[in-house]
Amino acid sequence: MERIYDKKEIADCIASSKYHTVLDSLDVDFYLIKYQKGELVSSPFQNEILFQIVEQGSINIYCIRDDGTRYSLSNGAADYFLGDMDIFYPKSNNIYAEAAENLTCISFSIEKHREVLLSNNKFLVLICNSLSTKMGVITTMEAAPASLTERVLSYMKYKCSNETLKGIEQAAFHLHCSARQLQRILNQCENAALVKKLGKGTYRLISQPHSPDTPEGPY
Structure with a gap:
């Protein structure tokens, strides 16, 4: 700016x-x-x-x-x-x-x-x-559907302090998914270098280009 x-x-x-x-x-x-x-x-x-x-x-x-x-x-x-x-x-x-x-x-x-x-x-x-x-x-507009992966990344970017998710159970509650689903998504995102695991149940978003490709899963 x-x-x-x-x-x-x-x-x-x-x-x-x-x-x-x-x-x-x-x-x-x-x-x-x-x-x-x-x-x-x-x-x-x-x-x-x-x-x-x-x-x-x-x-x-x-x-x-x-x-x-x-x-x-x-x-x-x-x-x-x-x-x-x-x-x-x-x-x-x-x-x-x-x-x-x-x-x-x-x-x-x-x-x-x-x-x-x-x-x-x-x-x-x-x-x-x-x-x-x-x-x-x-x-006249309808909400565009979003995959759980997209919602997790948006949740971390906009709703988590310092873009860091802390606590799988609590985050899963807000994301309306199971803790197992969220953990699977976070594992995929970690493998794709979209997030970094800082400790048990704690993940930080990694800065990406403006339009990153996010891994999709059968969710």
Whole structure:
């Protein structure tokens, strides 16, 4: 991730935005953020709450449930908003946005400028349109099926502290599988160099390329 504060580059990016008229009316501190493919653009772990507009590239937005199941919520390209819900509601603990390719976003702090945003009618109209569209898309989407292997890896990455699973029985309960099934999956993942065994019932996720092939089993 790279933050850019060059005034000319920011001005050029805003001028080319579909929303330049509204953005010009906002008295906020704009900057650009560039993400590499595979980087998280938004996640529950981020302390700063940002409003971001995709200017170049695309993103995938998904939800990770407590059992490691991954639900695709939306895909976004140029002109897509991130952070629109965060203006009104506490940040979700389960929703992630990931750069599907190299990405450039116009960005600013929501917390720092909340009063300015809520007092700008043109901006609020944009937000209402954005949220309405997203709700319409989400209600027509179905959760993509995921193998137990995929759920285990997602559970370790997003729900385990330091990406480390501790305790087979407890993890199996959250993953809705038997301890024997989970142990078999972990053994497969260890053989495939996807996880490392640290001790009895303790496994740490090994960093992989952005789209690793995961071993499949008859589960």
